[in-house]
Amino acid sequence: MSKADKIFKEMCRKILKEGIRTEGQKVRPHWEDGTPAHTIKKFGIINEYDLSEEFPIITLRPTAFKSAIDEILWIWQKKSNNIKDLNSKIWNNWADENGSIGKAYGYQLGIKHKYKEGYFDQVDRVLYDLKNNPMSRRIMTNIYVHQDLYEMNLYPCAYSMTFNVEGDQLNAILNQRSSDILVANNWNVVQYAVLLHMFAQVSGLKVGKLIHVIADAHIYDRHIDMVKELLKREEYEAPTFKINPEIKNFYDFTVNDFELVNYKAGKQLKIPVAI
Ligand SMILES: Nc1nc(=O)c2c([nH]1)NC[C@@H]1CN(c3ccc(C(=O)N[C@@H](CCC(=O)O)C(=O)O)cc3)CN21
């Protein structure tokens, strides 16, 4: 079975068993029909994926690999905050009439900051440090920018990456303040695993560990029975992840440069997304 399935199942069992319910409290999200979207939440989950061993995609249900990559390229490579540059509809509920999601995600990664060597945006600074100063303990990004929060339609959830080189391996910690376990937990893990593969390849490094630190890990009320169903499902072997080895420039990757071979997964579920 895929290691990602094992981690996902253990996390879900832990949230269901030890989690706290929000019913009776004031919560921000709601369902399409206006009902408050309550959760069972567990604070402080840390999951570790060794990307040198296996690609961390679950097989309990399919994770939309291509759409997930399309979104991570939208944020990290196109540095866009407009849904016109995104091929899926996943951000439509949070965009304004012009398609903008405000000063979130890609917008923040594209802002240039001053360093001793000149002006860099956060992505180009990571690329520069991985090449020129790989032993640095300061290679990180952060898009949780307080002065701009009032201009974001949804505050960033996965907000910080810390990169660290050990020997010839590139590791990272992904910090996430809030994770919708059923809709987006594996989606986010797949995205940041692909991102780590991209940074490693263009920096002449191998992939190492991805450590995912989640503050509020929650299962929405309307997802509980679906999660319980997934917990009963059988698991399959992890697929093989393929990345086009010819690409040496971070900005040249496209969705077509990534492939999963033998990705077998259970039946897809129709999952409502809390707004
Ligand atoms: N409640 C909530 N959960 C989220 O995960 C979430 C938000 N809100 N708001 C903003 C973004 C949008 N995200 C989303 C939204 C939907 C899918 C989704 O429906 N994924 C489908 C496939 C989509 C496709 O292929 O186009 C899936 O089956 O994974 C994924 C991420 C993550 N974020």
Ligand SMILES: O=c1ccn([C@H]2C[C@H](O)[C@@H](COP(=O)(O)O)O2)c(=O)[nH]1
């Ligand atoms: O990449 C993402 C983006 C969003 N989410 C989830 C986490 C929460 O369920 C909502 C955001 O609501 P907040 O009230 O702002 O926490 O979206 C995710 O899991 N991954």
